[in-house]
Amino acid sequence: MKSTVIKEPSMVQQKEMISDHFQKLSEAPERGQKVVYTFVPGNLTELMLGFGTLPVHPEINALQSGMRKLSGDYIGAAERVGHSEDVCTYVKCDIGMLLDGNVGPTGKKLPDPDLLLLSYTGCFTFMKWFELLRERYDCPVAMLHVPYQADGEATEEMIAYVTKQLETEVIPKLEEVTGVAYDRERVREHLERSRIAEDDLVAVLEAAKHRPSPIDAYFGGVYYIGPMFTAFRGTEAAGAYYRQLRSEVDARVAAGQGPITPEGLLDEERFRIVVEGPPNWTHFREFWKMFYDEGAVVVASTYTKVGGVYDRGFRHDPDRPLETLAEYCLGCYTNLNLPTRVDMIADYVRDYAADGFLINSIKSCNSFSAGQLVMLRQIEDATGIPGGFIETDLVDPRYFSASNVKNRLESYFQMLQQRGSGLEAESA
Amino acid sequence: MGVAPIIDRCHALLEDLDLACVSEWKAAGEGRRAVGFLPVYIPRELIHAAGALPVGILGAGEELEIVRGDACFQSYICHLPRSVVELGLRGKLDALDGVLFPSTCDVIRNLSGIWKMMFPDKEAIYFDVPQNLDPKVGGVFYRDMLAEIVTRLQRLVGRDVSEDDLRGSIAAYNTSRRLVRELYDLRAAEPWRVPTSETYLLLRAGMRLPVEEHNEMLTHYLAEVRDEDRALRDNARIVVTGTFCEQPSLSLVRTLEHAGCYVVDDDLMLVTRWYGPDIPTEGDPLEAIAGAWIDADDETPCRYVADGKRKGQQLVDSVQRCGAEGVIFAAPSFCDPALLDRPMLQAVLDEEGIAYTSFKYSENTAQLQPIREQAGTFADTIKLWSDA
Ligand code: SF4
Ligand code: SF4
Numbered sequence: 180m181k182s183t184v185i186k187e188p189s190m191v192q193q194k195e196m197i198s199d200h201f202q203k204l205s206e207a208p209e210r211g212q213k214v215v216y217t218f219v220p221g222n223l224t225e226l227m228l229g230f231g232t233l234p235v236h237p238e239i240n241a242l243q244s245g246m247r248k249l250s251g252d253y254i255g256a257a258e259r260v261g262h263s264e265d266v267c268t269y270v271k272c273d274i275g276m277l278l279d280g281n282v283g284p285t286g287k288k289l290p291d292p293d294l295l296l297l298s299y300t301g302c303f304t305f306m307k308w309f310e311l312l313r314e315r316y317d318c319p320v321a322m323l324h325v326p327y328q329a330d331g332e333a334t335e336e337m338i339a340y341v342t343k344q345l346e347t348e349v350i351p352k353l354e355e356v357t358g359v360a361y362d363r364e365r366v367r368e369h370l371e372r373s374r375i376a377e378d379d380l381v382a383v384l385e386a387a388k389h390r391p392s393p394i395d396a397y398f399g400g401v402y403y404i405g406p407m408f409t410a411f412r413g414t415e416a417a418g419a420y421y422r423q424l425r426s427e428v429d430a431r432v433a434a435g436q437g438p439i440t441p442e443g444l445l446d447e448e449r450f451r452i453v454v455e456g457p458p459n460w461t462h463f464r465e466f467w468k469m470f471y472d473e474g475a476v477v478v479a480s481t482y483t484k485v486g487g488v489y490d491r492g493f494r495h496d497p498d499r500p501l502e503t504l505a506e507y508c509l510g511c512y513t514n515l516n517l518p519t520r521v522d523m524i525a526d527y528v529r530d531y532a533a534d535g536f537l538i539n540s541i542k543s544c545n546s547f548s549a550g551q552l553v554m555l556r557q558i559e560d561a562t563g564i565p566g567g568f569i570e571t572d573l574v575d576p577r578y579f580s581a582s583n584v585k586n587r588l589e590s591y592f593q594m595l596q597q598r599g600s601g602l603e604a605e606s607a
Numbered sequence: 608m609g610v611a612p613i614i615d616r617c618h619a620l621l622e623d624l625d626l627a628c629v630s631e632w633k634a635a636g637e638g639r640r641a642v643g644f645l646p647v648y649i650p651r652e653l654i655h656a657a658g659a660l661p662v663g664i665l666g667a668g669e670e671l672e673i674v675r676g677d678a679c680f681q682s683y684i685c686h687l688p689r690s691v692v693e694l695g696l697r698g699k700l701d702a703l704d705g706v707l708f709p710s711t712c713d714v715i716r717n718l719s720g721i722w723k724m725m726f727p728d729k730e731a732i733y734f735d736v737p738q739n740l741d742p743k744v745g746g747v748f749y750r751d752m753l754a755e756i757v758t759r760l761q762r763l764v765g766r767d768v769s770e771d772d773l774r775g776s777i778a779a780y781n782t783s784r785r786l787v788r789e790l791y792d793l794r795a796a797e798p799w800r801v802p803t804s805e806t807y808l809l810l811r812a813g814m815r816l817p818v819e820e821h822n823e824m825l826t827h828y829l830a831e832v833r834d835e836d837r838a839l840r841d842n843a844r845i846v847v848t849g850t851f852c853e854q855p856s857l858s859l860v861r862t863l864e865h866a867g868c869y870v871v872d873d874d875l876m877l878v879t880r881w882y883g884p885d886i887p888t889e890g891d892p893l894e895a896i897a898g899a900w901i902d903a904d905d906e907t908p909c910r911y912v913a914d915g916k917r918k919g920q921q922l923v924d925s926v927q928r929c930g931a932e933g934v935i936f937a938a939p940s941f942c943d944p945a946l947l948d949r950p951m952l953q954a955v956l957d958e959e960g961i962a963y964t965s966f967k968y969s970e971n972t973a974q975l976q977p978i979r980e981q982a983g984t985f986a987d988t989i990k991l992w993s994d995a
Contacts, residue, residue, distance in 0.1 A: 265967070266943050299738075310911070311951065340745075552680060
């Protein structure tokens, strides 16, 4: 059913951008370019670009270590120096990588940070993570406290608080580290580019409303669609990338084609699924295969929204640079309360005409996972569709039991089929 | 009369999982309301000023079998949220009219959403303690938030809260803080006279009783305990840390004592033990509460320490101030804040040459023998070295 491996121009473009980024990072100390370590949710990419800095995202290092099968050793190394087996494995994977020389995915050492930009949107562990890194690097920390949308909205007070912190904490530290003055116009230009790319991104994500869906909005979403948005949002290259991606996806829609998987085009969409929670990275391909072998396509996912909920209407507003960044930070997925997350997933199930929804509960991530079983029942009530539940981890290979996950997925898909969902049931 | 009747009363309060004492308090006056709160930090003054009873929600300890709460959570999570949900589903928190969820960690944060979905009829207020400690930034946000909480409490109780109400409550809690400090100072000076199993019970009683009554109880205990004839043992003087949120059972606390430890400082029931100075009772009371938080350099794993060089300093200070000989890191299993902090604090203790040991617990840990052995060995080692 699947043909040969497909490499579309956007995939080549993405690969080049990423390798160029790591090349620049390895040369940054020589060139005197400043390096800022920061997190994906609530990232201040446009602001950082405005100061000419290069970002490093420790979570991305951790997930790449997971994909390169290094995370198990890194986690072990962190545990041997006293980190508990109970805590977030992203943190331990990063610490282990650091202990091992901080070598990035291209085999080159990552530069030390000139600034730790701690914008802890949606997860308290970020705070501990940078306290831990601070012990190892002699550099300043800029801390940005982003209040939680506990009542389902970002209030004026919250926006004012975050904006004020950008003015009094983040910008002065970026100025101090880079020796560059804050240039509103420059940030505005980056935000303008982001806004345009955001339109293209949303068009790509919403293309999944077509039947068959031309994209996989989870595995494909994190592998092909999302990554550019973190380090590159606001650059011309990111704009070009999303234009290209959108045109490829439009072409697939016109041709009635399904998504591209590692084994080629998926030619039969049997189940349309919404997924909540991050993926497992240590067995990413194997995990994905469990879906596409069954003809299951993820039509919407929440994990692709940790870096912003553009499909729910948010766009960066170039004319209000700091306020818009504040609103962006406040609106990232894990900063939304559980009832909002439930509504969002239930809307996805309806809007994307999904047959089912699945929660991948990450063992070591309380931010995502605490309460997901309650969410499951609420979404079931709201949609009338039974949900599936599996437990894995982001990067700890000890917590991925392939046979167990496969069994659960197979039974879930079988159950969907029996209750009259999916392509075969429809055509029967 | 001695301390026994006081401690018996505390014990009864600890076991009162149905919050009968809260229901009784409510029944004793027209329109009385009770507002619960989760650990670690809540300005209880606000609830008190609204004429409501602040009630600490600390899980079910070892008292309750968790059945329905387990079905709400994944396996890798601390025990507290399971037992809170269990208590709620079994109707044991029915006496509460609302609950405050402080921004302690992702678990309590998400619990606020679970609460909203499971108990939509009860007011759920999230309390986002600022991590930015600039008075003009975090201070302003904090004051705004306090004002918002007062507005919501006013709606809940159906009456206005005046500045004088707030000042009166600040004064009552200043007294409480002073008494708790006195209790802790006395225990640090004469730990054989003031066992931790008693200080713990006393502080937990403060999670149920009106502050005035609790202040009387503390005053009474402090007067009586000085006359208690209790034998001095050759125990090791220990600081216990990591117990700020999910509380260990009373049996676990006693186990440490039986293992030969005099606990001379701890972070149990932190809400009652805010180290900072008294909160001013003049001026704008909300600003005073916000300012006191900003100024206090209290260190807990849920509070960002802006100056990396100060990280762990409070623990070292506590060891020195209380003349402790070692530290026990007792963290709830799966508690990210405590467990991620631990290596940083241990590094500071290493530098200072302070001995420590670590274990994990949960509020319902039944197997106490391994903890007893570990704490006993630690205490023995300390005594051996200090006698050498
Ligand atoms: S707890 Fe979850 S959201 Fe937080 S850093 Fe770890 S993996 Fe990321
Ligand atoms: S015990 Fe730790 S993880 Fe659990 S609720 Fe408390 S602070 Fe959070």
